[in-house]
Amino acid sequence: MKILHTADWHIGKVLHKHLLRDELLLFFDWLLDLLEKEQIDLLLVSGDIFDLSNPAVKDRQIYYQFLAKLIQLNIQIIITGGNHDAVGLLNAPQSILQELNITVIGGAKKIIEEELIAIKNKKGDIELIVAAVPFLRDKDLRSIDIDAQFNNRTEAIREGIKTHYATLADICELNYPKIPTIAMGHLFAKGAETSESERDIHIGNAASVDSSIFPDTYDYVALGHIHRPQIINKNNFIRYSGSPIALSFSEKKDNKSLILLTLENNKISTPQVIPIPKFRSLTKFTGSLKKVKDDLSKFKPDFPLKSFVEIEINESTFSAVTLASVDDLVTQYGEGESFTILKARTNFTEKAIDTAALFSEGEHIEDLKAIDVFNKMMEHQSVDEEHQSMLKQAFVEIMESVTQSED
Numbered sequence: 175m176k177i178l179h180t181a182d183w184h185i186g187k188v189l190h191k192h193l194l195r196d197e198l199l200l201f202f203d204w205l206l207d208l209l210e211k212e213q214i215d216l217l218l219v220s221g222d223i224f225d226l227s228n229p230a231v232k233d234r235q236i237y238y239q240f241l242a243k244l245i246q247l248n249i250q251i252i253i254t255g256g257n258h259d260a261v262g263l264l265n266a267p268q269s270i271l272q273e274l275n276i277t278v279i280g281g282a283k284k285i286i287e288e289e290l291i292a293i294k295n296k297k298g299d300i301e302l303i304v305a306a307v308p309f310l311r312d313k314d315l316r317s318i319d320i321d322a323q324f325n326n327r328t329e330a331i332r333e334g335i336k337t338h339y340a341t342l343a344d345i346c347e348l349n350y351p352k353i354p355t356i357a358m359g360h361l362f363a364k365g366a367e368t369s370e371s372e373r374d375i376h377i378g379n380a381a382s383v384d385s386s387i388f389p390d391t392y393d394y395v396a397l398g399h400i401h402r403p404q405i406i407n408k409n410n411f412i413r414y415s416g417s418p419i420a421l422s423f424s425e426k427k428d429n430k431s432l433i434l435l436t437l438e439n440n441k442i443s444t445p446q447v448i449p450i451p452k453f454r455s456l457t458k459f460t461g462s463l464k465k466v467k468d469d470l471s472k473f474k475p476d477f478p479l480k481s482f483v484e485i486e487i488n489e490s491t492f493s494a495v496t497l498a499s500v501d502d503l504v505t506q507y508g509e510g511e512s513f514t515i516l517k518a519r520t521n522f523t524e525k526a527i528d529t530a531a532l533f534s535e536g537e538h539i540e541d542l543k544a545i546d547v548f549n550k551m552m553e554h555q556s557v558d559e560e561h562q563s564m565l566k567q568a569f570v571e572i573m574e575s576v577t578q579s580e581d
Contacts, residue, residue, distance in 0.1 A: 181398030220398030221256025221360030
């Protein structure tokens with residue numbers, strides 16, 4: 175039996191006002207080909223299907239259209255909810271999807287045994303048990319008994335997660351002895367390396383869990399929530415698959431992947447990392463205005479989708495001309511052929527200008543016209559003649575419009 179572990183699709187994710195639908199659609203097409211090529215029997219999706227609890231209609235369509243294509247491959251699918259997902263939304267089509275070999279568990283079950291999914295082989299024999307644990311919310315974890323044992327909420331939540339997995343493991347050992355077991359989860363494990371795009375999951379992630387909470391009953395733990403693919407506590411069998419696409423610029427260098435497991439002779443082999451192609455690059459350029467301009471002029475990305483760029487300009491002296499030039503740069507590449515600047519930041523290392531230094535002894539700002547003060551500022555910043563003329567014209571137009579509005 176072949177099993178594929180993925181998570182954190184975040185359908186509907188927006189990065190600096192740009193939807194990431196196109197790369198996600200390309201990922202889904204690639205995933206369909208992979209599932210067919212590798213003859214995958216079981217697909218596990220460990221939470222955060224959507225980026226918002228109330229996703230747009232278009233994003234719901236993308237989800238259901240992809241499920242429809244998965245059904246045609248005749249594989250079994252288990253989907254659990256994440257902290258971004260609305261339990262009711264995921265569970266709504268549960269009964270219909272169950273008939274199509276898709277099990278959806280949006281939130282923790284009142285009867286915990288219902289989170290255990292028996293996977294049968296072609297002969298009808300149970301070959302694998304999956305503890306399909308979704309994101310566990312406070313109400314799922316805390317009870318009067320647990321709260322009474324601990325001094326604070328953080329400890330109570332951590333103990334609640336541990337108890338949940340231990341209870342499922344006990345049921346497996348009692349009812350399915352000697353059958354391999356996989357646990358799914360959507361949580362924050364201690365030692366996990368985060369990116370900028372994860373949302374705090376429990377009390378600012380303070381209620382992180384140690385990998386020791388997963389009993390030895392589980393042959394593999396398929397985690398979601400952290401967007402960087404990684405092994406937890408040097409254990410090859412406890413892993414985050416990571417998100418299939420970069421969801422923030424902090425993930426620009428991440429190698430996105432899926433995890434392939436093979437169950438043979440009643441044993442799960444060492445997980446195999448399957449790299450996901452990069453459909454769009456996220457790149458950041460930092461330095462002086464001149465350096466960044468040069469870097470952009472040489473930047474020739476080669477990906478199916480237009481690349482997204484973030485720039486950070488670092489200059490010593492404050493200059494309105496620099497700010498205007500940065501705006502021009504963003505506008506210039508707004509509709510670029512191969513990339514678009516999504517975000518620009520300008521930093522000046524020197525302190526702001528002391529306006530008193532602009533005036534001669536005995537000269538006061540109240541005694542000067544606005545255009546005179548503006549001229550002094552340009553002179554202080556060494557603005558060249560060409561830009562002086564342009565800035566003066568713009569300043570006069572602004573002053574005229576202000577005067578007219580006051581009248």
